[in-house]
Amino acid sequence: MQIMNRENLFGKNIDELIEVAGKAGVPAFTARQIADWLYRKRVNSIEEMTNLPMKARKLLAEEYDFGLYPPENVSVSTDGTRKYLFRVLNDRYIETAFIPGKDHDTLCVSTQAGCKMGCVFCMTGKQGFQGNLTSGEILNQLKSLPEYETIHNIVYMGMGEPLDNLQEVLKSIEILTSPWGFGWSPTRITVSTIGIRDKLGDFLEKCRANLAISLHSPFEEERLRLIPAQKKNPLPDILDIIRKADINSQRRVSFEYILFRGVNDSPAHVKELARILNKIKCRINLIRFHAVPGIEYESPSHEEVVKFRDELNRKGFIATIRASRGEDIKAACGLLSTMQLNKSGNK
Ligand code: SF4
Numbered sequence: 001m002q003i004m005n006r007e008n009l010f011g012k013n014i015d016e017l018i019e020v021a022g023k024a025g026v027p028a029f030t031a032r033q034i035a036d037w038l039y040r041k042r043v044n045s046i047e048e049m050t051n052l053p054m055k056a057r058k059l060l061a062e063e064y065d066f067g068l069y070p071p072e073n074v075s076v077s078t079d080g081t082r083k084y085l086f087r088v089l090n091d092r093y094i095e096t097a098f099i100p101g102k103d104h105d106t107l108c109v110s111t112q113a114g115c116k117m118g119c120v121f122c123m124t125g126k127q128g129f130q131g132n133l134t135s136g137e138i139l140n141q142l143k144s145l146p147e148y149e150t151i152h153n154i155v156y157m158g159m160g161e162p163l164d165n166l167q168e169v170l171k172s173i174e175i176l177t178s179p180w181g182f183g184w185s186p187t188r189i190t191v192s193t194i195g196i197r198d199k200l201g202d203f204l205e206k207c208r209a210n211l212a213i214s215l216h217s218p219f220e221e222e223r224l225r226l227i228p229a230q231k232k233n234p235l236p237d238i239l240d241i242i243r244k245a246d247i248n249s250q251r252r253v254s255f256e257y258i259l260f261r262g263v264n265d266s267p268a269h270v271k272e273l274a275r276i277l278n279k280i281k282c283r284i285n286l287i288r289f290h291a292v293p294g295i296e297y298e299s300p301s302h303e304e305v306v307k308f309r310d311e312l313n314r315k316g317f318i319a320t321i322r323a324s325r326g327e328d329i330k331a332a333c334g335l336l337s338t339m340q341l342n343k344s345g346n347k
Contacts, residue, residue, distance in 0.1 A: 008067025009046070009060070010038050010143070011136020013171055014180050023063070024056040034060075035180045039143070044068040067136050068144050071096070081326030085337060086141060088113055089131045093337040094159050096141040099325050104152035109141045111169055112160025113337075117194055117229040119214075121258065121295055123338050124159040133160070135171035154184075156191040157212070159337065161229075163196035163203055173207045186210075187250060194227050195238035204245040210252040212285070213238065217264045218272035226264075235276070242280060253282045260289050261298040265308055274315040283318040290324060 012020065017031035024030075030052060037049045046061045071084035072093075082098040094110040113130035115122070138156075142148060154176070156162045162169045173189060175181040189209035193200070204211070215235075217223040224230045242253060255277065259265050273284070288305050289297055300308075305321055312319035 006065045007063065008134075008136050009034065009064045010067030011134050011139060011172070011175070012038075013135075013174055014178065020060070020064070021056075024059045026053065026056045030056070032180050038066075039175060039181045040183075068140055070144050077326040079325055082147075083326060084141070084145065086137075088133060088137055092130045094133065094137075094141075095337050096145075096158060097326065098145060098147050098151070100147075100150075105147060105150045106153040106155060107142055107145070107147075107151045108155045108158045109138055110158035110160050111138055111156055111162045111165050115160050116164060117161050117227065119194070119227050119229075121226065121260070121289065121292070121297055123292060123295075126294070127338055132165040132168060135168045135175060138168065138172040139175060153188050153190070155212075156189075161194060161196065162191050163193045163199040166196075166199045166203060170203070170206055173209055177208075187252075190252070190254075192256060194229055195233055195235070195241075196229075197233045197237050197241070200238060200241045201245070204241070208251055210254070211242075212254045212256050213242070215255040215257050215273075215284075218269060218276045222264065226260075239276060239280065253280065255282055255284050256287060257284055258287045258289050259300050259305055259308060261300040261304065263297065265300055265304060267311065270308065270311040270315065273312065274317070277317070283320065284312055286312075286319060286321045288321070288324060 009017070009020065014031055014035060017034050018028045021028055021030040021034065033051055034049065037043055043049070044066050046057055046064065046066055049057055052060075069086075071086050073085040075083045077083075080100040084096040084098065086094050086096060088094050092113040094113050096110060097108040099106045099108065110133065112132050114127040115124045116129040117125055119125045142151060142154060145151070156169060169191065173186070176184045176189060177186050186208035187210065190212050191203070191209050192212040192214060193203075194214045214227070215223070216226050218235075220230065220235055223235060257264075277284075286305055286309055288302070289299050291299055309319045309321055
């Protein structure tokens with residue numbers, strides 16, 4: 001569990017580390033050495049930063065924690081998917097999914113405890129909002145895992161709406177992609193959002209990570225029933241921002257589409273999708289809805305999902321079906337943490 005009463009070094013960017021170095025009485029270039037220990041090396045204590053003068057290490061250790069902390073629990077699926085539970089904000093829980101792949105492993109991280117968006121098909125939405133994660137808490141989900149070295153891609157697709165915590169999300173991406181940080185290419189990072197109108201432009205301007213928009217219906221009224229936050233963030237405005245943004249060939253834009261049987265899986269939906277996504281260079285990821293306790297929507301059959309994909313492909317889109325992973329360990333976003341909150345009486 002994370003100790004909350006001292007500041008953490010992990011999650012600070014280079015400007016903040018320069019300040020830290022100043023307070024410890026060491027030259028500004030030491031900030032890069034500290035960043036190297038934090039983001040490149042496999043250590044988790046200030047004492048292990050052996051190229052720093054002993055006195056500076058002592059001063060740092062008096063003021064700061066390193067800031068890496070392990071998950072509290074892990075569930076392992078028969079397909080190799082692992083779902084980690086981290087304790088944050090003293091008594092709340094977030095989920096992180098490690099998804100092994102044939103060619104590369106992917107990590108799905110949370111950006112908030114709970115969520116304000118209230119999507120009717122999502123257990124995290126049902127928890128309500130409990131708090132924003134810091135950049136350190138976002139990146140701790142990566143660096144503290146035993147699988148850290150094998151993770152190639154990171155998706156901001158776990159609990160929470162990333163653009164509702166934009167500042168910390170951008171800071172975590174800055175640390176991930178900077179040469180003084182993890183040094184990752186932004187092409188390895190995807191941020192998934194319902195599309196927050198006032199923040200999307202900022203996101204596109206300030207970072208080069210891939211963008212995934214949770215669409216789920218091309219019809220505004222219907223999307224509003226699925227995603228209540230659509231009311232303040234109308235779909236035409238979101239699509240307009242994407243069309244006008246300078247999307248270079250390096251950045252991938254995709255639309256996530258959960259298929260609910262008899263709700264959003266008709267030929268009329270294919271036709272309207274083709275109309276509204278016209279001239280946006282994108283791919284469409286289809287996700288088959290899986291039954292969640294207390295949520296009334298039904299799953300379509302695999303054949304129905306394939307048919308929907310083929311119709312989109314015929315319209316000229318690159319549409320793919322995302323493989324379901326970790327169903328036996330309740331990998332749907334928010335299920336495990338809801339169970340943990342119920343268990344600990346913090347619902
Ligand atoms: S689907 Fe995403 S945005 Fe919607 S409530 Fe769940 S976590 Fe929030």
